Amino acid sequence: xxxxxxxxxxxTSDEWVYSRTGxxxxxxxxxxxxxxxxxxxxxxxxxxxxxxxxxxxxxxxVATCTPxxxxxxxxxxxxxxxxxxxxxxxxxxxACSGFLYAMDVGRQFVSTGGVQTALIxxxxxxxxxxxxxxxxxxxLFGDGAGAAILQAKGAPYGILTSVLGADGTxxxxxxxxxxxxxxxxxxxxxxxxMNCLKMAGREVFKHAVTNMANSALEALGRxxxxxxxxxxxxxxxxxxxxxxxxxxxxGAPLEKFYLNVDRFGNTSAASIIMALDEAARNGRIKRxxxxxxxxxxxxxxxxxxxxxx
Ligand SMILES: CC(C)(COP(=O)(O)OP(=O)(O)OC[C@H]1O[C@@H](n2cnc3c(N)ncnc32)[C@H](O)[C@@H]1OP(=O)(O)O)[C@@H](O)C(=O)NCCC(=O)NCCS
Numbered sequence: 001x002x003x004x005x006x007x008x009x010x011x012t013s014d015e016w017v018y019s020r021t022g023x024x025x026x027x028x029x030x031x032x033x034x035x036x037x038x039x040x041x042x043x044x045x046x047x048x049x050x051x052x053x054x055x056x057x058x059x060x061x062v063a064t065c066t067p068x069x070x071x072x073x074x075x076x077x078x079x080x081x082x083x084x085x086x087x088x089x090x091x092x093x094x095a096c097s098g099f100l101y102a103m104d105v106g107r108q109f110v111s112t113g114g115v116q117t118a119l120i121x122x123x124x125x126x127x128x129x130x131x132x133x134x135x136x137x138x139x140l141f142g143d144g145a146g147a148a149i150l151q152a153k154g155a156p157y158g159i160l161t162s163v164l165g166a167d168g169t170x171x172x173x174x175x176x177x178x179x180x181x182x183x184x185x186x187x188x189x190x191x192x193x194m195n196c197l198k199m200a201g202r203e204v205f206k207h208a209v210t211n212m213a214n215s216a217l218e219a220l221g222r223x224x225x226x227x228x229x230x231x232x233x234x235x236x237x238x239x240x241x242x243x244x245x246x247x248x249x250x251g252a253p254l255e256k257f258y259l260n261v262d263r264f265g266n267t268s269a270a271s272i273i274m275a276l277d278e279a280a281r282n283g284r285i286k287r288x289x290x291x292x293x294x295x296x297x298x299x300x301x302x303x304x305x306x307x308x309x
Pocket of ligand 1: 011012013016017020021096135136137139140199200201202203204205208238239242266296297298
């Protein structure tokens, strides 16, 4: 869906959206396509790339804030779709930070030896939680999925550190307030569109910059690395202006960041892994290089991971 198409839905313009966010278009899943359908498609590609058979997978973690249903978990549906019959399955709720949180959960399981092969997925159908009458939010998000396989290989590469953080006192600033046990689905919830994403955009912007910059620096510090050692930064693809501001804070030129927000918008938990996948496929990341991933989302939650590729 292009900005021009959005102009037909809400009072906005390509100029406003692009200049404020860097977004030109986003993808919208088909009506009959749920989050687990996109997640399973990404999982199949990751398994093919890694040469992994479905029955080798011991754990599936799906990071999402748009699950197919309250339960069963989206991970259970993915298991069904891909036939990973030996896998334990769970979803992880950390909004846009979900993929890096899930990757660290997978890393912990794999590094203890409790799990040999973990399938970590970030997948979202954000289009179903958009208020398509609210121009301040509906222009920002898109649908998508990405997947990664984690194994302990003993090779001189992998996840060096992960920094995870949260501040639940600011939960009201970015949320889908209705439809859960606090405000169960009712006519009033629907009338007030409380089943849709609500956001205090300016506040979110400020906290996103501060927390992503700080967690990126903390991840580097833990490994005794500097920003100069990093070849590529994969930031949460929420807004190009947020990314520019992070660059200023951590002393990284814009060229060091991989950006695809222009083509996908903010795909929440899918954003980091979709960008990482693109960057790896198109040669932007090479073996042995340091890759810094950094993300922020509702909760608030944030995370940074330093990876040797
Ligand atoms: C949402 C965001 C782009 C808004 O940009 P902003 O410069 O802060 O804009 P404001 O919210 O102050 O709104 C400025 C004006 O633009 C208008 N506006 C909002 N959305 C608009 C749109 N899509 N098209 C045109 N005008 C719009 C507002 O109504 C307001 O008009 P007013 O001054 O007449 O009241 C920006 O705050 C942002 O990116 N925040 C972070 C969002 C994010 O990334 N969230 C996810 C993090 S995981």
